[in-house]
Amino acid sequence: MAAKSSPRRINWPLVALGLVVFGFGFVAVTVYGQSLRSAPSGSTAAVLVAARDLALGSVLAPGDLEVSHLNSADVPPSALSTVASAQGRVLLIALRRGQPVLANFLTGAGASSGSGAGSLHLAQGLVAYTLPASEQQAVAGYIEAGDRIDVIALVVPRGGGPTNVRTVFVDVPVIRIGAAGQASGAGTASSLTVAVSECDAEYLTWLLANAQLKYSLPSGLDQAPAATSGSCPGGAGGVVGVSSVQGRWPGLY
Numbered sequence: 001m002a003a004k005s006s007p008r009r010i011n012w013p014l015v016a017l018g019l020v021v022f023g024f025g026f027v028a029v030t031v032y033g034q035s036l037r038s039a040p041s042g043s044t045a046a047v048l049v050a051a052r053d054l055a056l057g058s059v060l061a062p063g064d065l066e067v068s069h070l071n072s073a074d075v076p077p078s079a080l081s082t083v084a085s086a087q088g089r090v091l092l093i094a095l096r097r098g099q100p101v102l103a104n105f106l107t108g109a110g111a112s113s114g115s116g117a118g119s120l121h122l123a124q125g126l127v128a129y130t131l132p133a134s135e136q137q138a139v140a141g142y143i144e145a146g147d148r149i150d151v152i153a154l155v156v157p158r159g160g161g162p163t164n165v166r167t168v169f170v171d172v173p174v175i176r177i178g179a180a181g182q183a184s185g186a187g188t189a190s191s192l193t194v195a196v197s198e199c200d201a202e203y204l205t206w207l208l209a210n211a212q213l214k215y216s217l218p219s220g221l222d223q224a225p226a227a228t229s230g231s232c233p234g235g236a237g238g239v240v241g242v243s244s245v246q247g248r249w250p251g252l253y
Helices: 012-038 198-210 242-248
Strands: 044-050 065-071 126-132 148-155 164-177 191-197 212-216
Touching (some): 126 198, 126 212, 164 198, 191 198
């Protein structure tokens, strides 16, 4: 007869050790997975953004701005990061709420008060152009940086006749009053620096030589974002003369 086999004995200490190792492994994997899900996808950076919709020509105040944090890869190259870096400067384009504020969207530091000789940072497609000013010509000194003005031309036709009057430009953004570095409160400035297209700068040059210009200041409730000319008949590489002026403003000259 075959001998009876003895029952297999279970090594309980080894089983217990295996369960402990499995438990530690399960906890470690779970914690590691949660840390991966909660970790940020990349580093972030502080970026100055518009706290509300802002119109072109706005003089920026602290309430217009706020600091947000964006993924570093999404931050534009010339983005600003502090309210102080933009406060008091003039906005050269319209901004939507939450849109980053870039250095080239603003005029130089101190433009709102006429002090400081910081360089002008103009939006693409615009040039700075200086208009003469006087008390009667420029609304007795009430025009300030950040305002938008209308330009009125008074033209005496060749050969005589009655003077023709026409508003030739509307909603022109003023980016500086007087010369760079001029102290504020020094009386009526002798110049206004505005932002216009190269085409409009050429027409303004012709009008200054052939007409008298005056400026009007619309109510702040009526001012709208400035609109530069979309086309340039006879200018920006062409020749601005009587025919092109007559084509743009029929009956003016």
